[in-house]
Amino acid sequence: MLRLENVSFNYENGAEVLKNINLKVQPGENISIIGESGCGKSTLLQLIYGLLHTDGKIFWKETELLGPYFNLVPGEDFIKYLAQDFDLMLPLSVAKNVGKYLSNMYPEKKEKRIKELLEVVELEEFADRKTKLLSGGQQQRVALARALAKEPELILLDEPFSHIDHFRKNNLRRKLFRYLKEKNITCIVATHDITDALSFADTTMVLKNHKIYAKASPEKLYNNPPNKYVASLFGDVNEVMFKDIISEENSRKKIILYPEEIKIIENSPIKAQVLHSYFKGNSYLIEAKLKNTTIYIDHSHAIQPGALISLKVSKKLIEKRRK
Numbered sequence: 001m002l003r004l005e006n007v008s009f010n011y012e013n014g015a016e017v018l019k020n021i022n023l024k025v026q027p028g029e030n031i032s033i034i035g036e037s038g039c040g041k042s043t044l045l046q047l048i049y050g051l052l053h054t055d056g057k058i059f060w061k062e063t064e065l066l067g068p069y070f071n072l073v074p075g076e077d078f079i080k081y082l083a084q085d086f087d088l089m090l091p092l093s094v095a096k097n098v099g100k101y102l103s104n105m106y107p108e109k110k111e112k113r114i115k116e117l118l119e120v121v122e123l124e125e126f127a128d129r130k131t132k133l134l135s136g137g138q139q140q141r142v143a144l145a146r147a148l149a150k151e152p153e154l155i156l157l158d159e160p161f162s163h164i165d166h167f168r169k170n171n172l173r174r175k176l177f178r179y180l181k182e183k184n185i186t187c188i189v190a191t192h193d194i195t196d197a198l199s200f201a202d203t204t205m206v207l208k209n210h211k212i213y214a215k216a217s218p219e220k221l222y223n224n225p226p227n228k229y230v231a232s233l234f235g236d237v238n239e240v241m242f243k244d245i246i247s248e249e250n251s252r253k254k255i256i257l258y259p260e261e262i263k264i265i266e267n268s269p270i271k272a273q274v275l276h277s278y279f280k281g282n283s284y285l286i287e288a289k290l291k292n293t294t295i296y297i298d299h300s301h302a303i304q305p306g307a308l309i310s311l312k313v314s315k316k317l318i319e320k321r322r323k
Helices: 041-049 094-098 107-120 136-149 166-182 194-198 218-223 228-232 315-322
Strands: 002-010 016-025 030-034 057-060 079-082 154-158 186-190 203-208 211-216 238-241 254-257 263-265 271-279 284-290 293-299 308-312
Touching (some): 002 041, 030 194, 211 228, 271 293
Antiparallel strands (some): 263 308
């Protein structure tokens, strides 16, 4: 188990990044960390790995992980950290990069391991190619395979798919996170990607104002966001007054609604005027004006600007969000 106790970090100029972070991560658990740029996601990974110093305590099982004030070479054998800069040996081949930290005493075993990892990151055909000739996304996949080579107990991933083409990204992360679960490797992912944050994590954690702002299962955090900020990390979001969507309501309190939670129906007392329609592939995002608030609605087809539409929100959902 990974355990953080009162972990804080300030820059040399005194600027605070993280303050009193307390966290427990179970073996084999996948945690996604989300939040706006500069909130401390990457810093937290670097603190855990030992690249930065904290006066707090960080433990893996019963071993305290000490930072750069104590270790000349950062990190531990059982932890791997994939940074955003990859740190590859560009003149060498893909296979040699992946096998950099594997023993040469058993060449057949090493070769088999490299092949296995290249299959995970879908780079088998590039094994003998010099790494400098690869694209940024391909280099990121090489770095990912290398991080897994000496199978870690804990892996820290900082935006691990940021350079990878969308068409390949989906299949790759399914394979990667399935592999981590099969091997019971604990994983912490710092990400801006909604799919990383929700689809594969056991727990999603939000950083804001130097602290853990929210933490829950992805389903709970998405379905019951504590505020608009948290909801907005998952995409478009609406914050409207209850009285604007319930005709008999007088309260000025607000409710958070995702675009798919507002329905356009044939007729209702709740009216809005369409401003724009944005094509999303399998649906359209309708931008409309509800009283004095701009809202966004998922709909099956485009609607002409200026059209008046009738809206409905589930009563069950309203009562759930009212709590």
